Amino acid sequence: MKKILYTLTCTAVLASSVMADFTRVEMGAGAWMQTPKGTATYTESGANGLYTSSEKEETSPYIWAAIKHPIPVLPNLRLEYVSLKDSGRASGQFKDFTITSASTTLSYDMKQYDIIPYYNILDNTAWITLDLGLDIKIINASYRAAPSAPFAGYSDSVIFPIPLLYARARVQIPSTDIGLEADIKYISTGNSTVYDARAKVDYTLGFFPVIKPAVEIGYRVQKIDINEDSIDAKLDIDFSGVYAGLMFRF
Structure with a gap:
């Protein structure tokens, strides 16, 4: 977490110092209080494994940074990170292991880099x-089936990218330091749908001359529904809840 925050900070500072034409750098960090829900299944050659979330509330850290410049032909850049965790019951046979205890x-x-x-x-x-x-959402997921006699346990990890369309809208309330904002990342193809949507309100402490701090609070919903015939593992999970954090505008 500290390494990621340090990297984002250095990126924003270096970019703004090397290219003086940048008009704005923003960054923020906070916590997302969300409740995971859903299932994951594995089916291949008679195997039939099932995972079901325990639906316990989790608090997940998030970090983001955005760099906007005045060159019209070049895109601006936004970077995001969030770490999501969940646990639940598993049963049946998976690719490399078989659950033998209820x-x-x-x-x-599941670490996500956008x-x-x-x-x-x-x-x-x-x-x-x-x-x-x-949005190129890179997911680094590691999972572990806990030992339960006579099952010795199993752990593994996988990294995969998901391309999504991105849209963001913001309204600054006139004569105030209050902003209303919403954004969505979305893709739907075949029987699969992935989206990540947020809506928030933020308040900027405008009396600071150079670095303007702000607070943000909002609601975030993420859905990962992957159900393709060519893939043995199917996912149908979602995360939703309130988030809050601090922002800085340069």
Whole structure:
């Protein structure tokens, strides 16, 4: 977590110092209080494994940074990170292991890295901002089936990218330091749908001259529904809940 925050900070500072034409750098960090829900199944050659979430509330850290510049032909850049965890019951036969006890717990840690090049369609025009772009969501998921005699346990990890369309809209309330904002990352293909949507309100402490701190609070919903005939593992999981954090504008 500290390494990721340090990397994002260095990236923003270095970019703004090397290219003096940048008009704005923003970054933030906070916590997402969300409840995981859903299932994962594995079916191949008679195998039939099932994972079901215990639906316990989790608190997940998130970090983001955005760099906007005045060169029209080049996209701006937004980077995001969030770490999601869940645990639940597993049963049946999976690719490399077989659950032999009804009390076996399976847990996973899903780190998500979003790389978002985007274009600023409206930039506080009549107090409205509109961004459109592409999100490459890189998921690094590690999972572990806990030992439960006579099962010895199992652990593994997988990394895979998901491309999504990105849109963000913001309204700055006139004569105030209050902003209303929503964004969505979305793709739907075949029988699969993935989206990540947020809506928030933020308040900027405008009396600081150079670095303007702000607070943000909102609601976030994420859905990962992957159900393709060519893939043996099927996912139908979602995360939803309130998030809150601090922001800094340069």
